[in-house]
Ligand SMILES: C[S@@+](CC[C@H](N)C(=O)[O-])C[C@H]1O[C@@H](n2cnc3c(N)ncnc32)[C@H](O)[C@@H]1O
């Protein structure tokens with residue numbers, strides 16, 4: 001990880017700034033954190049909550065599914081909105097930091113960071129399997145393990161843009177680490193998202209109250225500045241459907257044998273709706 005990325009981080013024990021020497025990040029009070037050999041930094045406090053995030057097989061399935069490009073429309077919307085927000089912000093700086101909370105494999109972050117040589121990224125995730133992937137996803141992206149429900153180990157005002165895609169949202173902490181005038185871009189599924197698969201495959205249904213819950217969870221810390229529905233029809237072959245299920249929490253609720261049987265009765269390829277809302281927020 002690049003030392004400049006580490007200097008955006010703060011010590012999870014005392015909150016002082018971190019700096020990188022050789023392969024160890026440390027604060028002035030002497031708390032230190034070694035870079036893992038796979039390149040990520042683990043900043044979970046030692047008395048961690050036991051929360052693990054996505055498993056190795058979920059991350060594997062997500063990596064392969066995303067690489068086939070079916071979610072490119074979501075990535076493209078994030079790229080457009082990030083460019084707009086950054087140009088409105090008009091940073092004179094030659095460095096812009098984009099943080100993804102619950103970054104998974106870092107697919108979206110890498111795409112957005114890749115659009116400008118002044119852009120740098122930090123991928124935050126509680127899963128070590130995700131962190132390993134994200135550490136290699138782009139030369140200007142650093143990967144950090146942390147629990148986004150607790151304190152985010154970033155300095156105040158560190159990020160110009162925060163991405164949050166199908167991931168946990170800690171409004172107060174995201175507002176703290178966002179620079180003045182910076183933007184939070186949130187992607188949430190709509191009810192039509194993957195609807196053709198939900199009933200047949202026993203996947204977890206999109207919560208009808210999701211929109212209201214999103215607004216409530218961010219209200220107080222953020223105000224909405226815009227939103228866009230991203231919708232298209234994907235043509236998925238059976239292996240793609242299998243990966244799509246395997247990368248979601250539904251994977252934990254369905255027996256593998258049963259899943260294969262249910263997929264077998266679907267048309268091949270099957271048409272599946274992608275429908276998400278990208279909403280943009282500014283700290284209130
Ligand atoms: C549905 S995945 C989305 C990943 C990525 N944004 C994407 O769309 O490809 C949710 C991610 O949030 C992570 N996660 C879950 N709980 C978390 C927490 N408390 N703190 C940080 N990350 C968490 C999971 O490990 C997982 O990688």
Ligand SMILES: [Zn+2]
Pocket residue numbers: 011012013014015016027028029030031
């Ligand atoms: Zn410290």
